[in-house]
Amino acid sequence: MKIQYRAVGRDVGRILQVVSLMLVASILIAITNREFFTVPAFAFSAVVMASIGIALARRYRNVSTSGKAEAMVTAASAWAMVGILGGLPFLLIAWTMALDPFPAWTNTPPLDDTTVIFLHPLDAIFESMSGFTGTGLTVAAVEEELPRSLHWWRSFTEWIGGVGVIVLTVAILARPGSGSLTLYESEARSEKIHPSIVNTVKEIWKIYLGLTLASIALFLVVGMPLWDAINHGMTGIATGGFSVHADSIGHYNSPLIEYAVVPVMIAGSIAFPVHYLIFKGELENFYKDIQTRWVFLWFGIGSLVLTAILWLNGHYETFEETFRIALFQFVSATSNTGFGTATIGGGTERAWTAGATLMTCLGMLTGAAAGSTVSGLKLIRVITLVKGTAWQINNVLQPNSAIRRLQIGQRNLSGDQVQREYTEATVVFVLWVACLIVGVTVLLQTLSPAYPLEYVIFDVMSAQSNVGLSSGITGPELPATGKTMLIVNMWVGRLEIIPIAVLFGAVFQRLGLYT
Numbered sequence: 001m002k003i004q005y006r007a008v009g010r011d012v013g014r015i016l017q018v019v020s021l022m023l024v025a026s027i028l029i030a031i032t033n034r035e036f037f038t039v040p041a042f043a044f045s046a047v048v049m050a051s052i053g054i055a056l057a058r059r060y061r062n063v064s065t066s067g068k069a070e071a072m073v074t075a076a077s078a079w080a081m082v083g084i085l086g087g088l089p090f091l092l093i094a095w096t097m098a099l100d101p102f103p104a105w106t107n108t109p110p111l112d113d114t115t116v117i118f119l120h121p122l123d124a125i126f127e128s129m130s131g132f133t134g135t136g137l138t139v140a141a142v143e144e145e146l147p148r149s150l151h152w153w154r155s156f157t158e159w160i161g162g163v164g165v166i167v168l169t170v171a172i173l174a175r176p177g178s179g180s181l182t183l184y185e186s187e188a189r190s191e192k193i194h195p196s197i198v199n200t201v202k203e204i205w206k207i208y209l210g211l212t213l214a215s216i217a218l219f220l221v222v223g224m225p226l227w228d229a230i231n232h233g234m235t236g237i238a239t240g241g242f243s244v245h246a247d248s249i250g251h252y253n254s255p256l257i258e259y260a261v262v263p264v265m266i267a268g269s270i271a272f273p274v275h276y277l278i279f280k281g282e283l284e285n286f287y288k289d290i291q292t293r294w295v296f297l298w299f300g301i302g303s304l305v306l307t308a309i310l311w312l313n314g315h316y317e318t319f320e321e322t323f324r325i326a327l328f329q330f331v332s333a334t335s336n337t338g339f340g341t342a343t344i345g346g347g348t349e350r351a352w353t354a355g356a357t358l359m360t361c362l363g364m365l366t367g368a369a370a371g372s373t374v375s376g377l378k379l380i381r382v383i384t385l386v387k388g389t390a391w392q393i394n395n396v397l398q399p400n401s402a403i404r405r406l407q408i409g410q411r412n413l414s415g416d417q418v419q420r421e422y423t424e425a426t427v428v429f430v431l432w433v434a435c436l437i438v439g440v441t442v443l444l445q446t447l448s449p450a451y452p453l454e455y456v457i458f459d460v461m462s463a464q465s466n467v468g469l470s471s472g473i474t475g476p477e478l479p480a481t482g483k484t485m486l487i488v489n490m491w492v493g494r495l496e497i498i499p500i501a502v503l504f505g506a507v508f509q510r511l512g513l514y515t
Helices: 005-032 036-059 068-085 088-099 115-119 121-132 148-163 165-173 180-186 197-221 226-237 248-252 255-267 272-279 290-312 319-334 354-366 379-396 415-446 453-464 480-494 498-510
Strands: 406-408 411-413
Touching: 005 036, 005 068, 005 148, 005 165, 036 068, 036 088, 036 148, 068 121, 068 165, 068 480, 068 498, 088 115, 088 121, 088 148, 115 121, 121 148, 121 480, 148 165, 148 197, 148 226, 165 197, 197 226, 197 255, 197 272, 226 255, 248 255, 255 290, 255 319, 290 319, 290 354, 290 379, 319 354, 354 453, 379 406, 379 415, 411 415, 415 453, 415 480, 415 498, 453 480
Parallel strands: none
Antiparallel strands: 406 411
């Protein structure tokens, strides 16, 4: 595997330049909210990110188009750098509040007990990586205490991260024939709406913006305040899950709002090409598309099973409350959104039983449709694994001369196609589980034995599936080793492991650790 590192440097530089524009746009939000003290932090962060991006892009501008290996290394490297540099606003705003170096008209508030955590660079990086990967796990103890500028930055990182920083770059900078397809596919995407990948990306952004505005409008109609509706509309459709309240959606204590959030999370779980066809009036895709059909089936089945578990264990007073909480939590977990309306665990204290917790873990593992904003294994891979395994077993019983095909949705796969797609799904599954085991092992070594095993599994799976629900383990008190491990899990989960494996392979090869 020979990597053109100059091409990687150029493409990472271009991505950083585009992402730096997010910081510039955030200055306008800070000014609108009269939080003038945050403007220097956003401006300095933008300059740092843009300067690194410009330096890389100019130094390596005269290189050939990226191949598949370069694109994967670019994706892994760019997401790591964006996650790290995206922590600068958290760090600098907390530093500004601690020192208060500006005059009174900048409205610098005293440093509160929540924002103070971001004086630690690791916590700033944790929050940034959680945002860009669309995870939603947080080390902020009480989100209400954060400046609105940080509310916005958290939500904005999730909104952009929902479709991907490379998709953003392709939309702004790419030209036909510029290697956009390989970069696009390196971010765990393969869906196409138009033959041109650039036009596909632009169509995705149109759909995404429309769904976001519709989500905000829905939340306003059901009684959510404007600022809350904007932030939850962005993080809901991005299936990210950051909230402006410590109790997430449970803060409102409103069944109407809880039921209204569910269709937003479902919308974020449906592939963009299917949204495109539905918007064109081809409504039959709600049931003809295999992934969309299984989004509704799996969400429904899982919610009913979780309802039964919670009801039989007497967790809640009425059946309606039990069903509402089970529906919300299972859809939130399986869509990888991470909004919450109930306490799953209190760290060392159990709230939900092991059965309910592990059922929710199963939803986080599968995720929803490929081509949407979700992470996890994706339903199409789960379907391929299940049907492919049955096909492999039946294949043993067939004569060597038999010509067999496998039907997955509307696709009729030949034997070679089945082997290729089944192998890819198996490799991702095995590597995914291996990374999960590593994360669980590290946290078990980091935490005291008082933490239930299912809660440790829950939080690691929440990080790696980019969900954001927590059993009470993840927070400001989590040891640095645990936070570092979860950052890695979030990074690995967002890119579906393969680009990370290629990056490490390239690094090991560069260091001469293997041929």
